[in-house]
Amino acid sequence: MANAQHTRSHGGSDEVNLEIDDTQSLKQLDEGHHPPILVLSRDASLVETVKKAAPRGAPVNTAPDLDQVADKLPTLKPGVLVVDTASTSDVAGMVAQLTQHFPELVVVVAGKREDSAGLMQLTAAGRIFRFLLTPLSHGQTRLALEAAVTQHKDLAAQGQRLSAGTGGTSDGKNYVVTYGALAGGLLVIIAGIWFGISYFTGDKVEPPPAVATTEPTAGLPDKPDPVKAELALAQEAFAQGKYLEPANESALDLYRSALALDPNNAEALAGIRAVTDKVLERAEAALLAERIEEAIVSIERARDIDAQHPRLAFLDTQIARERERLKLSQAQEVGNRVAALLSQAGERMRTGRLIAPANSNARDALLEARRLDPTNPAVAQSIRELAGELTEQARQLVAQNKLDEAQAYVSAARQL
Structure with a gap:
């Protein structure tokens, strides 16, 4: 790529004026080097993903858009271009312009999901090599870049084979047009010979098969789906x-x-x-x-x-059954616990441990039983019996003129 100029037309659209010199790029490919990758994006996350996913040894250059890097393309010599759709308003136009000047440039476009329909059409038409959905994933990007580098090397090798047929010219330019002219001349000569034979002999001679004038594209891989x-x-x-x-x-x-x-x-x-x-x-x-x-x-x-x-309905039924089983199991556990607390309360009432000692008296046991099962009739009956015991004990203490102790029993009865 010998020369590059970036100009702006009167209509305001950007144009890139570039001429191709692939001598250095082919030399790098022959030495086994990966072609440089150019990323056009303002998205720092996208750029970082491309850098991490790039093949080992492949230099990665970045720019926010084409305007910022057009005059540097001859120096960068990118083989793979990664374009963020957010960096340009016309992906198709920019790609067409670049690939016209750089036929060996392999283009990968990164866009949002709503861009996928248009990008798929460009891929099917061969305008771009592959497109990726943003945000980029490392694995997906890695595979795309490896395939793009391979595609660029294949295109470069194809161009090198075409150039070699000219006897190794020093400027490394492609002479496909010359080959086409020679093939056309050959067709004219063959047609003249056929006409002369058929005219002078009167024999019907089948015309020779058409000779393809373009170089076969064998060896180039199909574009990935x-x-x-x-x-x-x-x-x-x-x-x-x-x-x-x-x-x-x-x-x-x-x-x-x-x-x-x-x-x-x-x-x-x-x-x-x-x-x-x-x-x-x-x-x-x-x-x-x-x-x-x-x-x-x-x-x-x-x-x-x-x-x-189809398995959702079955599992929903299993969940409902399991919930019911857990409820029954929990209810059974609560019932057993309440029964044990009632037994403890009865034993403590018989031994006079109505409100003391702390955490080991009849009142504490019955309050816990009521918390676990507020509607249990046995718990309600035991609480009424305890209230009666507390009231009777308070009367006895008043009769003994132990007013402070009597007040404690009255307060405990009221709390029930």
């Missing part, structure tokens, strides 16, 4: 047990990302159902261990993922 890429990442996450976490890299999020690109994709739908199965397996395990609250959380999480899952 973004849906298949998402599905591959989802399957990898599922195999590692990353069903719901981490965010944007879990099997669930990746299957949903594939489904956003292809709403009727059967594999993505089956993957989401498989994730739901795993969540419900956790719920069943928690139920068997009598961890009912944990089971309820898993069931509700599964319902959020796939509300039509």
Whole structure:
């Protein structure tokens, strides 16, 4: 890339005027170096993800937009361009302009989910190599960049083969036009010979087959399918047990990302159902261990993922039964505890421990029994009996002129 100029047209649109010199880039590829990666984005998180996901040894350069870096392109010589849709108002126009001047530049576009339809069309048309949904995930970005670097190397090697056919010219420019002219001339000569033979002999001679005038594209890989890429990442996450976490890299999020690109994709739908199965397996395990609250959380999480899952109704019934069993069990435990407290209160009343000693008297036992089962008739009857005992004891103390002690029994009776 020998020269680069950035100009602004009268209409206000940006144009990049660049000429290509791939000698240095091909030299780097021959030495096994990764091509530089250029990122156009103002999103610090996106830039950081690309830097971490870039192939080892690949230099990563960044700029907020094309205006800031256009005059530096001859020095940077990027092989892969990562464009944030937020950095330009016309992704298609910018990509078309750059790839016209840099045919070996491989473009990856990062955009929001609402941009996916337009980006998918650009991918299908071959205008961009791949697109990623923001926020970027490390694994997804890593695979995309590795594929983009490989694509750039293949394109560079293809261009090098074409240039080698010219005898190794010093400027390294592509002479596809010259090859086309030679092939066209060859067709004219063959057609003339055929016409002469058929005219003078009178024999019908089949015309020769057409000769292709363009260099075959064998060796260049097909453009990756973004849906298949998402599905591959989802399957990898599922195999590692990353069903719901981490965010944007879990099997669930990746299957949903594939489904956003292809709403009727059967594999993505089956993957989401498989994730739901795993969540419900956790719920069943928690139920068997009598961890009912944990089971309820898993069931509700599964319902959020796939509300039509056939196992939800069965597990809802199991939860209802388990709750009822726990209520009965708790009621039984309460009944046993109340019965024990009534027995203690009766024993303490018979031995005169009505309000003393603390935590070991009849009044404390009956108050605890009433707290556990406020409507229990046996508890109410025992409290009435204790109130009567306290009143009688207070009368006896008054008769003995022990007014302070009598007041304590009166107060205890009133508290009941």
